[in-house]
Amino acid sequence: MLRRGWFLALVMVLGFALPAPQRVQAxxxxxxxxxxxxxxxxxxxxxxxxxxxxxxxxxxxxAMRGMVMKLDPYSSYIEPTELKxxxxxxxxxxxxxxxxxxxxxxxxxxMVMTPIPGTPAYKAGIRAGDHILEIxxxxxxxxxxxxxxxxxxxxxxxxxxxxxxVKIQHAGATEAETLDIVRAVIKTPTVLGxxxxxxxxxxxLMEGEDKIGYIRLTSFGRxxxxxxxxxxEALKKEGMKGLILDLRFNPGGLLTAATAISDFFVExxxxxxxxxxxxxxxxxxxxxxxxxxxxxxxxxxxxxSASASEIVSACLQDHKRAIIVGERTWGKGSVxxxxxxxxxxxxxxxxxxxxxxxxxxxxxxxxxxTEKDEWGVMxxxxxxxxxxxxxxxxxxxxxxxxxxxxxxxxPKSTFVDAQLNKGLGWLKEQLAEKKPDAEKxxxxxxxxxxxxxxxxxxxxxNPGRYFVDALLEWFAVQPGRVVRxx
Numbered sequence: 001m002l003r004r005g006w007f008l009a010l011v012m013v014l015g016f017a018l019p020a021p022q023r024v025q026a027x028x029x030x031x032x033x034x035x036x037x038x039x040x041x042x043x044x045x046x047x048x049x050x051x052x053x054x055x056x057x058x059x060x061x062x063a064m065r066g067m068v069m070k071l072d073p074y075s076s077y078i079e080p081t082e083l084k085x086x087x088x089x090x091x092x093x094x095x096x097x098x099x100x101x102x103x104x105x106x107x108x109x110x111m112v113m114t115p116i117p118g119t120p121a122y123k124a125g126i127r128a129g130d131h132i133l134e135i136x137x138x139x140x141x142x143x144x145x146x147x148x149x150x151x152x153x154x155x156x157x158x159x160x161x162x163x164x165x166v167k168i169q170h171a172g173a174t175e176a177e178t179l180d181i182v183r184a185v186i187k188t189p190t191v192l193g194x195x196x197x198x199x200x201x202x203x204x205l206m207e208g209e210d211k212i213g214y215i216r217l218t219s220f221g222r223x224x225x226x227x228x229x230x231x232x233e234a235l236k237k238e239g240m241k242g243l244i245l246d247l248r249f250n251p252g253g254l255l256t257a258a259t260a261i262s263d264f265f266v267e268x269x270x271x272x273x274x275x276x277x278x279x280x281x282x283x284x285x286x287x288x289x290x291x292x293x294x295x296x297x298x299x300x301x302x303x304x305s306a307s308a309s310e311i312v313s314a315c316l317q318d319h320k321r322a323i324i325v326g327e328r329t330w331g332k333g334s335v336x337x338x339x340x341x342x343x344x345x346x347x348x349x350x351x352x353x354x355x356x357x358x359x360x361x362x363x364x365x366x367x368x369x370t371e372k373d374e375w376g377v378m379x380x381x382x383x384x385x386x387x388x389x390x391x392x393x394x395x396x397x398x399x400x401x402x403x404x405x406x407x408x409x410x411p412k413s414t415f416v417d418a419q420l421n422k423g424l425g426w427l428k429e430q431l432a433e434k435k436p437d438a439e440k441x442x443x444x445x446x447x448x449x450x451x452x453x454x455x456x457x458x459x460x461x462n463p464g465r466y467f468v469d470a471l472l473e474w475f476a477v478q479p480g481r482v483v484r485x486x
Contacts, residue, residue, distance in 0.1 A: 039063070095158050096486045099119070099486055110152055112126055112127065112130040132152070165179070192218065194284040211238065255274075262315040263291070298426060299324050306329060333375075399414055
């Protein structure tokens with residue numbers, strides 16, 4: 001027999017109230033409560049009679065994860081221990097010292113990839129290639145194997161204003177140095193350029209090219225719209241003639257950021273439309289004010305460009321604002337809404353709507369879809385350039401070299417980025433031809449800044465763990481390549 005006390009307790013643990021009977025579709029009120037009775041009876045039997053004492057919290061969380069696993073790969077239960085990291089990813093802010101670190105494959109030592117310009121670590125003199133020997137007097141050599149990075153994150157990140165003792169050894173030095181570094185709020189940029197200049201800032205003009213801009217967007221976070229605008233303004237002042245927007249390996253992010261960034265390049269028409277089971281269709285349209293025009297544009301994508309990346313690339317392709325170069329994208333046409341549970345202690349990332357590109361073509365890749373089916377964003381005809389797993393690894397290595405501060409000198413690399421070069425070649429052709437139908441810049445129009453959304457992580461379009469597992473497949477045979485910001 002259903003015990004009301006257990007039932008209410010379960011509802012309190014989950015952090016939500018039972019929906020009204022009229023909201024329960026495809027099931028009567030009796031059926032609904034019978035199913036809840038089945039669940040609570042099973043919970044009670046396990047709690048009372050399993051051979052060993054069980055943690056009730058763990059049982060409920062396992063049930064939550066089991067429920068969302070039956071839905072789709074993109075819905076998930078975010079437990080309290082994971083929620084902070086999830087929010088930091090969306091908000092792009094955390095308390096730390098401002099370094100990107102990795103683990104050397106052979107020695108398993110923590111090594112600084114690069115300090116972030118302007119951060120406490122940068123000001124303290126930490127340099128690329130430094131080895132981290134101790135954090136708060138805890139030797140990194142004693143960190144549990146395989147958990148070195150997680151341990152470093154726990155020790156380095158924390159409340160701003162607190163001192164962290166870091167013992168480092170500069171590359172080539174014989175003696176170590178201990179630095180007292182005060183944590184600050186670190187803002188992780190999602191917009192990167194071609195190389196660092198002599199002032200430690202990103203240069204968004206490609207080295208050795210005639211005024212061709214390059215913007216790499218790693219994800220769509222809370223500050224991405226402003227970051228892209230700042231980069232475009234810098235390029236505008238430098239007389240940019242053409243632009244490459246690199247969305248390779250970009251897993252997505254906030255829908256609001258995707259639509260705002262699309263709006264930078266399109267003057268009118270539909271950007272994207274979304275429709276859910278219990279919501280009316282919403283159509284986002286472009287505004288002329290604030291549009292950056294008057295130059296040819298290339299968007300580079302690959303099989304790991306997903307979600308918000310597909311919204312932007314599909315929009316620019318359908319409006320013929322840019323050509324798409326690279327590979328067919330991931331194929332994710334669904335929107336997730338982040339719903340707070342337990343007063344914000346945990347959350348449910350739930351697929352609540354699907355999105356559609358301006359042309360109406362399908363983006364979402366269904367589980368049984370084949371290569372012949374329509375899904376994802378295809379490169380324009382003649383601009384498909386595929387990369388092998390080995391080439392992807394070399395691309396990552398070449399990129400990391402350019403992400404290191406080197407006194408304003410862009411490091412040289414022997415890697416040939418065929419996808420980037422394909423787009424670059426097309427841009428040069430357009431600039432050489434000086435087509436008469438090219439859009440003319442309107443310098444007199446007033447720019448409008450898109451209003452920033454303030455509410456939580458609403459309408460998150462990040463593909464989640466399912467995507468991340470696929471993206472990191474090649475890491476499995478190349479240990480030590482994961483980079484974290486501390």
